[in-house]
Amino acid sequence: MSLLQVDKLGVTYPGQSQPALHQVSLSLARDELLVALGPSGCGKSTLLGVLAGFIAPSQGRVLFAGQPVTAPGVERAVVFQHDALLPWLNVHDNVAFGLRLQGADAAARERIVADTLRLVGLADVASKRTWQLSGGMRQRVGIARALASRSQVLLLDEPFGALDAFTREQMQQLLLRVWQQSQRGVFLITHDIEEALFLATELVLMSPGPGRIVQRLRPTFNQRYRAGEDVRAIKSDPAFIALRESLLHSLFRQGHEEAA
Amino acid sequence: MPTTPPALIAVPDTLDFGNPPAPSAPAGRRWQPQAAHWAALSIASLLLLWWALTASGLIAPLFLPPPQAVLARFGELLAGGYMDATLPQHLLASLQRMLLALLAAVVVGIPLGIVIGVFPLARHLLDPVIEFYRPLPPLAYLPLIVIWFGIGELSKVLLIFLAILAPVLIATAHGVTSVSQLRRQAALSLGASRWQLLRHVILPGALPEIITGVRIGLGAGWSTLVAAELIAATRGLGFMIQSAAQFLVTDVVVLGIIVIALVAFALELGLRQLQQRLTPWHGQHH
Numbered sequence: 188m189s190l191l192q193v194d195k196l197g198v199t200y201p202g203q204s205q206p207a208l209h210q211v212s213l214s215l216a217r218d219e220l221l222v223a224l225g226p227s228g229c230g231k232s233t234l235l236g237v238l239a240g241f242i243a244p245s246q247g248r249v250l251f252a253g254q255p256v257t258a259p260g261v262e263r264a265v266v267f268q269h270d271a272l273l274p275w276l277n278v279h280d281n282v283a284f285g286l287r288l289q290g291a292d293a294a295a296r297e298r299i300v301a302d303t304l305r306l307v308g309l310a311d312v313a314s315k316r317t318w319q320l321s322g323g324m325r326q327r328v329g330i331a332r333a334l335a336s337r338s339q340v341l342l343l344d345e346p347f348g349a350l351d352a353f354t355r356e357q358m359q360q361l362l363l364r365v366w367q368q369s370q371r372g373v374f375l376i377t378h379d380i381e382e383a384l385f386l387a388t389e390l391v392l393m394s395p396g397p398g399r400i401v402q403r404l405r406p407t408f409n410q411r412y413r414a415g416e417d418v419r420a421i422k423s424d425p426a427f428i429a430l431r432e433s434l435l436h437s438l439f440r441q442g443h444e445e446a447a
Numbered sequence: 448m449p450t451t452p453p454a455l456i457a458v459p460d461t462l463d464f465g466n467p468p469a470p471s472a473p474a475g476r477r478w479q480p481q482a483a484h485w486a487a488l489s490i491a492s493l494l495l496l497w498w499a500l501t502a503s504g505l506i507a508p509l510f511l512p513p514p515q516a517v518l519a520r521f522g523e524l525l526a527g528g529y530m531d532a533t534l535p536q537h538l539l540a541s542l543q544r545m546l547l548a549l550l551a552a553v554v555v556g557i558p559l560g561i562v563i564g565v566f567p568l569a570r571h572l573l574d575p576v577i578e579f580y581r582p583l584p585p586l587a588y589l590p591l592i593v594i595w596f597g598i599g600e601l602s603k604v605l606l607i608f609l610a611i612l613a614p615v616l617i618a619t620a621h622g623v624t625s626v627s628q629l630r631r632q633a634a635l636s637l638g639a640s641r642w643q644l645l646r647h648v649i650l651p652g653a654l655p656e657i658i659t660g661v662r663i664g665l666g667a668g669w670s671t672l673v674a675a676e677l678i679a680a681t682r683g684l685g686f687m688i689q690s691a692a693q694f695l696v697t698d699v700v701v702l703g704i705i706v707i708a709l710v711a712f713a714l715e716l717g718l719r720q721l722q723q724r725l726t727p728w729h730g731q732h733h
């Protein structure tokens with residue numbers, strides 16, 4: 188059953204002639220990891236903003252569990268590339284922040300926060316301030332904060348975009364573990380093709396001018412990882428490389444059409 | 448789980464709290480003693496220059512009294528006083544006015560700044576008022592204040608208050624509006640109400656700038672002290688300086704200037720400490 192349903196969504200920013208999004212349709216179920224891949228300016232963040240309830244659709248509609256999305260809500264938690272964490276709180280309090288705002292019972296809150304910190308491997312640094320952490324750790328705090336809240340889907344906007352290649356790969360594996368164990372639907376934005384192919388159960392390739400979906404894929408590499416196969420083995424598999432090159436080709440072709 | 452790298456330590460190596468270290472400064476812990484050394488060197492050279500100029504007889508004591516004369520005055524004023532009040536009494540009178548004005552400016556300026564930052568309408572309405580009075584020299588509207596509010600303490604404190612208010616207001620409003628959009632959005636998705644957003648995200652985020660506003664405001668306040676104490680004062684450092692100037696008692700003038708500078712600097716250091724204590728993340732990369 189799909190949690191998030193997007194029907195023929197269009198978004199035109201005030202004063203812009205060209206829509207940022209045009210006729211975008213997709214759905215996200217609880218056990219899905221939907222990845223939006225595309226070049227800069229193709230409307231990925233706009234799409235996430237609509238799903239989160241920050242931006243109102245100009246056309247079409249977005250439903251969460253059958254109800255129209257009109258405002259931000261706790262069932263749809265966001266994680267951004269540059270952490271939107273609160274530097275005056277320590278790691279524990281950042282992760283507890285959502286539940287505290289929602290007035291959750293203290294004992295339940297502590298249990299959830301402790302579990303979540305353990306899940307993302309931050310139990311040891313719970314009392315540190317966020318600005319004392321590395322970039323990868325800060326992103327884990329962001330993910331933990333979104334998880335600890337009563338969210339049902341996670342919306343991630345290039346969460347690993349600012350990380351080095353090694354940390355990025357670790358974070359991808361962490362995300363898969365989190366996604367599997369937490370039973371949330373995940374919508375992830377990236378412009379890294381390998382990341383998209385490795386993580387996605389459902390992949391949409393987007394193109395700018397106007398922002399729209401130009402290709403849909405259902406990669407299976409994520410399942411192979413969960414079945415125990417090694418990451419490097421998966422990413423160097425000829426099938427993976429072939430898909431990667433074909434997507435790269437599509438992206439380049441888009442670029443040429445843009446230029447023409 | 449590996450132990451965390453101690454890369455970004457909590458204690459900044461800078462003397463200038465709240466500001467990133469100057470790019471020219473050498474990195475690491477050698478910076479702080481160096482900054483302190485340079486400051487000491489600069490003050491020592493000024494004193495030496497002062498002493499040399501007066502000792503050589505190039506400048507008459509009427510224009511610049513020698514340091515030892517000012518020091519002697521200091522001892523004299525501690526006990527005997529000048530214009531019917533001792534130096535500590537003058538200092539106390541000025542300090543009271545300053546602190547009262549500061550308190551009022553904080554109590555009025557921060558909430559009003561928040562309102563301006565949160566509601567665009569309030570900004571549109573109040574911005575012209577603030578920008579109208581802010582650039583005016585206090586001496587220009589001093590007569591009006593005297594006509595309206597008399598020659599009592601109220602007028603003196605009001606003049607200083609107005610000088611502190613503008614920087615506090617502007618910094619608060621700016622701090623509130625410049626809290627990152629992403630941080631607001633993330634908090635909304637975690638279930639924050641408008642009030643919770645203000646209380647738990649916007650205000651703490653604006654705090655470093657608010658304290659900076661108070662620091663700047665206090666400086667502006669000191670610079671209007673003399674003007675404020677032109678209004679029929681019988682005590683105060685500004686009053687003391689003016690009276691001494693009328694009788695060409697230059698060493699009292701110099702002494703007054705030095706005391707004001709020292710007290711103002713001490714308050715500034717206190718505020719920097721407070722800023723570092725309350726907002727240790729300020730100036731950190733995050």
Ligand SMILES: Nc1ncnc2c1ncn2[C@@H]1O[C@H](COP(=O)(O)OP(=O)(O)OP(=O)(O)O)[C@@H](O)[C@H]1O
Nearest residue numbers: 200203207226227228229230231232233234378398
């Ligand atoms: N607030 C806004 N007002 C007007 N136009 C906007 C606004 N935000 C985005 N746009 C435009 O909408 C289009 C899509 O922007 P969006 O940020 O969604 O792209 P993106 O795919 O997330 O890009 P990137 O990969 O660089 O983050 C762009 O052309 C952008 O200039």
Ligand SMILES: [Mg+2]
Nearest residue numbers: 231232233344
């Ligand atoms: Mg974007």
